[in-house]
Amino acid sequence: MKKYVPFRMWKVSLLLDKKSLVVTIGFLFLMLLIMIISLGIGQMNISPLNVLKVIFGTGSSMEELVVFSFRMPRILLAVVAGAALAISGAILQGIIRNPLASPDIIGITGGAAFTTVGFLALFSDRSNTLTVSIHWLPLASFIGAVCMGFLVYALAWKKGGITPIRLVLIGIGLAAAMQAFTTMMMILGPVFTASRANIWITGSVNGTNWNEIAIIVPWILLLTIITFVYARRLNMQELGEELAVNAGQKVQKDRFVLLFLSTALAGGAVAFAGGIGFVGLMAPHIARKLVGSSFGALLPVSALMGGIIVLIADLIARVAFAPLELPAGVLTSAIGAPYFIYLMYKSRNM
Amino acid sequence: MLKSNVTKLVGIFIGIILVLLLMWSSVIFGLTKITPQMVIDAFSNFNGSNEHIIIKDVRIPRALIAAAVGANLAIAGTIMQGLTNNPLASPSIFGVNAGASFFVVFGISTLGISSLATLSWFAFAGAALAAVLVYVLGSMGRDGMTPVKLTLAGAAMAALFSSFTQGILTMNERALDQVLFWLAGSVQGRDLQILISVLPYLIVGWIFATFIGKQMNILSMGEDVAKGLGQKTIIVKIFGAIIVVLLAGGSVAIAGPIGFIGIIIPHISRWLVGIDYKWVIPYSGLLGATLLLLADIGARYIIMPAEVPVGVMTALIGAPFFIYIARRGFDR
Numbered sequence: 001m002k003k004y005v006p007f008r009m010w011k012v013s014l015l016l017d018k019k020s021l022v023v024t025i026g027f028l029f030l031m032l033l034i035m036i037i038s039l040g041i042g043q044m045n046i047s048p049l050n051v052l053k054v055i056f057g058t059g060s061s062m063e064e065l066v067v068f069s070f071r072m073p074r075i076l077l078a079v080v081a082g083a084a085l086a087i088s089g090a091i092l093q094g095i096i097r098n099p100l101a102s103p104d105i106i107g108i109t110g111g112a113a114f115t116t117v118g119f120l121a122l123f124s125d126r127s128n129t130l131t132v133s134i135h136w137l138p139l140a141s142f143i144g145a146v147c148m149g150f151l152v153y154a155l156a157w158k159k160g161g162i163t164p165i166r167l168v169l170i171g172i173g174l175a176a177a178m179q180a181f182t183t184m185m186m187i188l189g190p191v192f193t194a195s196r197a198n199i200w201i202t203g204s205v206n207g208t209n210w211n212e213i214a215i216i217v218p219w220i221l222l223l224t225i226i227t228f229v230y231a232r233r234l235n236m237q238e239l240g241e242e243l244a245v246n247a248g249q250k251v252q253k254d255r256f257v258l259l260f261l262s263t264a265l266a267g268g269a270v271a272f273a274g275g276i277g278f279v280g281l282m283a284p285h286i287a288r289k290l291v292g293s294s295f296g297a298l299l300p301v302s303a304l305m306g307g308i309i310v311l312i313a314d315l316i317a318r319v320a321f322a323p324l325e326l327p328a329g330v331l332t333s334a335i336g337a338p339y340f341i342y343l344m345y346k347s348r349n350m
Numbered sequence: 351m352l353k354s355n356v357t358k359l360v361g362i363f364i365g366i367i368l369v370l371l372l373m374w375s376s377v378i379f380g381l382t383k384i385t386p387q388m389v390i391d392a393f394s395n396f397n398g399s400n401e402h403i404i405i406k407d408v409r410i411p412r413a414l415i416a417a418a419v420g421a422n423l424a425i426a427g428t429i430m431q432g433l434t435n436n437p438l439a440s441p442s443i444f445g446v447n448a449g450a451s452f453f454v455v456f457g458i459s460t461l462g463i464s465s466l467a468t469l470s471w472f473a474f475a476g477a478a479l480a481a482v483l484v485y486v487l488g489s490m491g492r493d494g495m496t497p498v499k500l501t502l503a504g505a506a507m508a509a510l511f512s513s514f515t516q517g518i519l520t521m522n523e524r525a526l527d528q529v530l531f532w533l534a535g536s537v538q539g540r541d542l543q544i545l546i547s548v549l550p551y552l553i554v555g556w557i558f559a560t561f562i563g564k565q566m567n568i569l570s571m572g573e574d575v576a577k578g579l580g581q582k583t584i585i586v587k588i589f590g591a592i593i594v595v596l597l598a599g600g601s602v603a604i605a606g607p608i609g610f611i612g613i614i615i616p617h618i619s620r621w622l623v624g625i626d627y628k629w630v631i632p633y634s635g636l637l638g639a640t641l642l643l644l645a646d647i648g649a650r651y652i653i654m655p656a657e658v659p660v661g662v663m664t665a666l667i668g669a670p671f672f673i674y675i676a677r678r679g680f681d682r
Binding site: 098100101104105155156158165166168169170172173174175176177179180181183184186187188194195198199201202277278324326327329330333334336337340341344345 | 438
């Protein structure tokens with residue numbers, strides 16, 4: 001038996017156990033360590049110690065420029081986007097009660113891809129320049145993700161409720177349709193748009209600036225906090241419809257709120273980092289292995305895990321093939337795909 | 351709906367006539383105005399005019415390819431739905447198209463292959479790999495193959511292969527330009543040569559498909575019953591898989607991944623002729639050809655003078671249908 005320490009404060013109710021706490025703190029440090037290493041590696045290598053010096057304001061001005069202007073924003077985005085996708089995936093896996101659910105598979109990422117590419121195609125003129133500011137792009141993708149979330153939810157609604165299976169199936173169908181429409185938008189726009197859109201769909205944190213960080217961080221932070229408040233309801237969802245209803249939960253209402261949270265998190269992440277694949281699938285799984293499936297512990301560890309995965313993927317993507325820079329999404333798919341097959345094998349009896 | 355064998359046979363003839371009519375329309379309609387007389391002249395009295403060249407090199411290959419690809423995808427979908435007992439099974443949803451596309455894109459961009467015959471082998475290999483993976487992953491475990499598990503496995507496999515394709519294309523912009531229109535699924539601008547080089551495999555697939563109907567009727571009574579009746583179910587499944595790989599892989603090689611045909615058509619043909627696969631399979635072939643020809647003619651008019659890739663048209667028609675089936679659920 002695990003020894004849990006219940007933690008209750010206002011509406012937050014979590015089960016904490018020592019092991020989870022140790023794991024969480026351990027991964028937090030691991031993530032910070034990788035961030036520091038990643039900040040130091042690139043065209044100009046800076047030793048981790050010097051990185052720390054720069055962070056605490058005593059580095060050389062050249063190093064300061066590289067760390068703060070070039071590398072820090074993208075690294076922060078990698079962490080935040082990875083965490084958001086991971087939490088989003090954890091929520092979906094909880095609602096749908098299937099380990100294979102994730103924002104990419106039920107079409108949320110696909111909806112965002114469609115509006116993003118549509119935005120690039122519609123607002124480009126003949127000379128391949130955008131007629132409106134590129135700053136609206138994240139808004140377009142976010143709207144796409146959220147609309148898609150609602151559409152999937154609405155279409156899965158039947159006789160006073162949604163069932164997880166219907167949710168998944170309809171998500172899959174819409175994802176396939178979105179893919180066709182996205183390709184059409186890429187063809188309609190100029191080639192420049194197509195290649196740009198393609199990089200977005202694959203997912204990349206290249207070229208992030210501080211303004212973007214200033215938008216995404218508060219947004220994801222807010223949603224994460226709300227998700228934590230909802231963690232106990234997520235635990236109830238995992239028990240299944242009947243048990244949860246008997247335990248006095250408003251299952252349908254919770255499902256709606258949770259689905260919204262999941263969509264908004266994934267939407268925020270893909271809005272800035274693009275459709276980085278398989279993170280929402282992998283991270284919650286690894287976390288579940290480590291700390292079990294009580295969401296109080298699962299959510300933070302998933303988030304850290306997601307951050308670490310994207311961080312490492314981005315690091316490899318920009319260093320390993322230098323001077324060529326790959327989108328981080330290529331790497332997460334390359335790791336995610338074999339992991340996914342392994343996962344299906346492991347969960348064959350679920 | 352059609353009960354007696356005579357009406358079913360009449361239905362087949364009507365179907366053939368319909369397909370031929372639509373192929374004729376596919377040659378006639380489009381941006382360049384073509385009159386029936388021109389079509390006849392193009393063969394009997396070729397004078398090298400623009401219209402005649404368009405008829406011979408563009409319109410006729412296009413009509414033939416649309417008919418063949420539509421029939422292929424529909425038959426592949428029918429066999430997949432029959433073998434897996436899953437109403438959502440189809441080459442696009444189960445990742446078979448995505449697997450074939452990935453292999454073709456890999457062949458074109460990374461290995462620099464341009465020979466059509468070689469590329470069609472890549473398509474077959476990709477389709478086979480995806481089909482086997484989905485089947486194995488979807489049927490692992492104690493409770494065996496469940497529709498939901500299989501669908502998830504398919505969707506995930508599709509996501510996997512398309513993200514690989516995406517990855518290759520981000521690294522190679524020139525390849526992106528080359529394959530983009532193909533990747534959307536289109537029967538436009540294909541050389542008849544592509545169809546001819548794949549045709550032998552398609553014919554093998556069609557012949558197998560004609561003969562598998564009876565065995566599939568037995569199998570559809572359930573695995574245990576079929577075994578009890580002395581059927582070697584594994585052999586039926588292997589042949590089914592070969593048909594799916596040949597037809598779906600061949601179609602991807604010709605026209606790129608065109609979705610949703612394999613999912614809609616089997617339902618319509620079952621609604622028409624019931625559950626006897628000896629009839630369902632030929633009906634699916636004819637209806638699939640009909641649908642893709644219609645979609646392709648429609649694709650020319652929506653944003654004239656440009657064209658919508660036909661894969662987008664089928665998605666437009668197919669997505670609502672998919673949702674309808676998904677909402678109805680698996681309990682038939």
